[in-house]
Amino acid sequence: MSRKLRVAIIGGGQVAETVHASYYLTRSELELVAVVDSNIERAQSLANRLGIAHAFADADEMYRQCQPDIISVCTPNRFHHQHVMQALENGCHVMCEKPPAMTPEEAAEMRDAARKAGKVLAYDFHHRFASDTQFLREQVVAGTLGEIYVTTAKALRRCGVPGWGVFTNKELQGGGPLIDIGIHMLDAAMYVLGFPAVKRVYAHSFQKLGTLKHSGQFGEWDPKTYTVEDALFATVEFRNGGILRLETSFALNIEPVSVMNVEFCGVNAGATLFPAHIYQDEAGKLVTLSQRESADTERHFKSMRAFVDHVLGAPVSIADAEQGYLIQQLVAAIYRAAESGESIEL
Numbered sequence: 146m147s148r149k150l151r152v153a154i155i156g157g158g159q160v161a162e163t164v165h166a167s168y169y170l171t172r173s174e175l176e177l178v179a180v181v182d183s184n185i186e187r188a189q190s191l192a193n194r195l196g197i198a199h200a201f202a203d204a205d206e207m208y209r210q211c212q213p214d215i216i217s218v219c220t221p222n223r224f225h226h227q228h229v230m231q232a233l234e235n236g237c238h239v240m241c242e243k244p245p246a247m248t249p250e251e252a253a254e255m256r257d258a259a260r261k262a263g264k265v266l267a268y269d270f271h272h273r274f275a276s277d278t279q280f281l282r283e284q285v286v287a288g289t290l291g292e293i294y295v296t297t298a299k300a301l302r303r304c305g306v307p308g309w310g311v312f313t314n315k316e317l318q319g320g321g322p323l324i325d326i327g328i329h330m331l332d333a334a335m336y337v338l339g340f341p342a343v344k345r346v347y348a349h350s351f352q353k354l355g356t357l358k359h360s361g362q363f364g365e366w367d368p369k370t371y372t373v374e375d376a377l378f379a380t381v382e383f384r385n386g387g388i389l390r391l392e393t394s395f396a397l398n399i400e401p402v403s404v405m406n407v408e409f410c411g412v413n414a415g416a417t418l419f420p421a422h423i424y425q426d427e428a429g430k431l432v433t434l435s436q437r438e439s440a441d442t443e444r445h446f447k448s449m450r451a452f453v454d455h456v457l458g459a460p461v462s463i464a465d466a467e468q469g470y471l472i473q474q475l476v477a478a479i480y481r482a483a484e485s486g487e488s489i490e491l
């Protein structure tokens with residue numbers, strides 16, 4: 146067997162441990178050799194917990210000493226661009242956490258650098274790897290729903306401002322629920338729809354509760370340093386005449402504690418994504434055409450598996466650098482529309 150591919154993780158926090166490192170450790174073709182975190186105690190403690198040989202505070206030192214083949218970028222959003230560019234310059238394949246970057250310009254630069262280096266750059270948009278999403282995409286391609294003209298994506302939390310990390314800091318994250326959780330449902334919706342071309346977007350955003358409250362489902366935050374939106378509502382118009390409505394919140398006075406779902410309305414049938422359910426109306430009665438019993442929760446590892454298999458040469462698709470750019474472009478247009486109060490043409 147050829148030598149194991151050497152993997153290093155940059156940013157040793159929550160997602161690095163529960164998703165990236167946990168997955169890499171299941172693959173016999175890989176060797177997880179290093180973790181880098183600007184907080185060296187965090188890097189060391191993760192390395193100790195998982196038996197990773199090296200911990201660094203500085204990525205340059207890691208590249209010099211470890212010569213990795215694969216990098217996972219799990220730092221706050223602001224640092225994705227620099228860490229991905231550095232990984233590509235060092236000849237590595239990269240799995241970068243979502244969102245790709247802070248701006249579409251950065252995401253375009255990352256895509257171009259990956260192409261130039263001939264390396265894989267994937268983003269962890271894991272909802273598209275759920276069996277539900279894969280099934281609906283197949284059904285859309287097969288024409289089961291007919292023309293889809295209204296899609297509604299929801300990533301809503303009643304009071305779920307993250308109490309860890311820097312998710313309430315606009316400088317470091319680029320925004321709030323849209324760039325953190327709305328982006329997941331946006332990606333899943335766009336994937337099922339086959340990335341239709343966007344004509345223009347409208348949006349409204351609010352900052353009402355994040356600066357007022359201080360605790361919720363995911364712990365406590367400081368309302369005095371809360372600088373991101375807490376709810377955002379957007380309409381995306383496609384060139385094919387259809388629309389996508391997006392609703393997303395960290396905090397909003399709604400009944401359910403959270404909703405993460407997408408609904409597609411086609412001429413022949415409608416569908417809900419999680420769990421996948423395709424239905425029709427017959428004389429006022431709802432008739433199920435097909436239904437999965439429960440939503441697929443294995444999607445995190447499926448996303449990681451697609452990346453690793455792709456790197457190893459298998460013909461599996463990933464959330465690639467071009468699609469990452471298109472999603473980042475949409476997020477930026479939605480924020481611009483919300484800030485300006487004007488529609489934004491793409």
Ligand SMILES: NC(=O)c1ccc[n+]([C@@H]2O[C@H](COP(=O)([O-])OP(=O)(O)OC[C@H]3O[C@@H](n4cnc5c(N)ncnc54)[C@H](O)[C@@H]3O)[C@@H](O)[C@H]2O)c1
Binds near residue numbers: 159
């Ligand atoms: N795909 C998903 O569902 C999902 C889930 C959670 C987080 N994320 C993404 O993962 C990223 C990290 O989120 P998290 O929840 O793990 O946050 P976290 O705060 O738990 O971890 C981030 C880590 O990065 C370190 N760090 C900060 N700046 C750094 C730098 N310049 N260089 C090296 N290390 C640095 C911090 O010390 C921290 O340990 C974010 O981009 C977030 O959007 C994605």
